[in-house]
Amino acid sequence: MPRTAYVNGRYVPHRQAAVHIEDRGYQFADGVYEVVPVFGGTLVDEELHLDRLERSLRELRIAMPMSRQALKMISAEVMRRNGLTNGLVYMQVTRGVAPRDHKFPKTPVKPAVVMTVRQTKPVSQEILDNGIKVVSRPDIRWQRRDIKSTSLLPNCLAKQEAHEAGAYEAWLVEPDGTVTEGTSTNAWIVTKDNKLVTRSATNSILNGITRISLLKVAAAEGIEFEERPFTLEEALEAREAFTTASSIYLLPVTEIDGKPIGNGHPGILSQKLRQAYIERVAKPGAFQAEAAA
Numbered sequence: 001m002p003r004t005a006y007v008n009g010r011y012v013p014h015r016q017a018a019v020h021i022e023d024r025g026y027q028f029a030d031g032v033y034e035v036v037p038v039f040g041g042t043l044v045d046e047e048l049h050l051d052r053l054e055r056s057l058r059e060l061r062i063a064m065p066m067s068r069q070a071l072k073m074i075s076a077e078v079m080r081r082n083g084l085t086n087g088l089v090y091m092q093v094t095r096g097v098a099p100r101d102h103k104f105p106k107t108p109v110k111p112a113v114v115m116t117v118r119q120t121k122p123v124s125q126e127i128l129d130n131g132i133k134v135v136s137r138p139d140i141r142w143q144r145r146d147i148k149s150t151s152l153l154p155n156c157l158a159k160q161e162a163h164e165a166g167a168y169e170a171w172l173v174e175p176d177g178t179v180t181e182g183t184s185t186n187a188w189i190v191t192k193d194n195k196l197v198t199r200s201a202t203n204s205i206l207n208g209i210t211r212i213s214l215l216k217v218a219a220a221e222g223i224e225f226e227e228r229p230f231t232l233e234e235a236l237e238a239r240e241a242f243t244t245a246s247s248i249y250l251l252p253v254t255e256i257d258g259k260p261i262g263n264g265h266p267g268i269l270s271q272k273l274r275q276a277y278i279e280r281v282a283k284p285g286a287f288q289a290e291a292a293a
C-alpha cells in the first residue's frame with residue numbers, strides 16, 4: 001500500500017509530501033511534535049498526547065491549528081489511508097510560513113500541520129532477553145526540555161554517538177552528575193532497596209506520556225516510586241535500570257558505559273512493569289475510559 005501523508009489540509013503521496021522552504025519549522029525548528037503509539041487500531045493515550053501538544057504550542061505562543069476533534073479525525077484518516085493498526089502516528093505543528101526573520105511574523109500566519117504514520121516492528125526477542133546498552137553523554141540542551149520542540153540537534157548528536165559506541169541510547173547527564181533523560185526516552189532506575197526512581201517532571205526533562213502512564217501502572221501495582229533526580233553513579237550501582245518512550249514502551253537497560261547494571265540481565269521489576277504496561281495498552285477501551293473518568 002503506498003504511503004500517504006497529511007500536509008496542510010491535503011492527503012498526499014508520502015514521496016511527494018513537502019513543506020515550503022520558508023516554513024519556520026524548517027528554518028528555525030520553530031515547532032512542536034508528538035509521536036503517538038497505535039496498538040490494535042487505537043491511539044494509545046491520545047488525550048494525554050494532545051494535552052502535551054496543546055501545552056507545547058502554548059509555551060511557544062503558537063496557536064492550536066485546529067480543534068482536537070479535527071486533529072483526531074485527521075490522524076484516524078491517515079491511519080485508514082495507510083492501513084495502520086500497529087505503529088506510530090507522527091504529528092508536527094510549526095509556526096507557519098513567513099519571510100525569514102527571527103521575530104515572530106507581525107501578522108500571525110497559519111500554523112503548518114503535518115501528519116504521517118509508520119508501521120513498527122515489535123521489539124526483538126534479543127533485546128527483550130538481554131536488555132539494551134546505554135552510554136552517558138553531557139546534556140548540552142536548552143533549559144526548556146519540557147517543550148516537545150522539533151529542535152533536537154543535541155539529541156541527534158548524542159544518539160549518533162551512542163550508536164557509534166554500540167549502544168541503543170544515550171542518557172544525558174547534567175554538570176551536577178544527575179541524569180536528566182535519554183535522547184528520546186525517559187530514564188529510570190530501581191535502587192538497591194527496591195525503589196523505583198525517575199526524575200521529576202520539571203523543565204529539565206520531557207514529561208513522557210509513557211512515563212506518566214507507567215507511574216499510574218506502578219501505583220496500581222503497589223510499587224513504591226520516587227520522582228527525583230538520580231546521579232549517573234547511582235544508576236551504575238542500581239539494582240535495575242530501564243528507559244521508556246511511546247515507540248518502545250519500556251526497555252530494560254543492562255549496561256551503562258560498559259558496566260553491567262545489577263546482574264547484567266533485565267531486572268524483575270522492569271519486566272513486570274513492561275508486562276503490566278503492555279496489558280494496559282492492550283486492554284480495549286482502557287484509554288477512552290480513563291480519559292472520560
Ligand SMILES: Cc1ncc(COP(=O)(O)O)c(C=O)c1O
Nearest residue numbers: 184185186206208209210245246
Ligand atoms: C527527550 C525525550 N524524553 C522522553 C521521551 C519519551 O516521551 P514519550 O513517552 O511521550 O514518548 C521522548 C520521546 O520522544 C523524548 O524525545
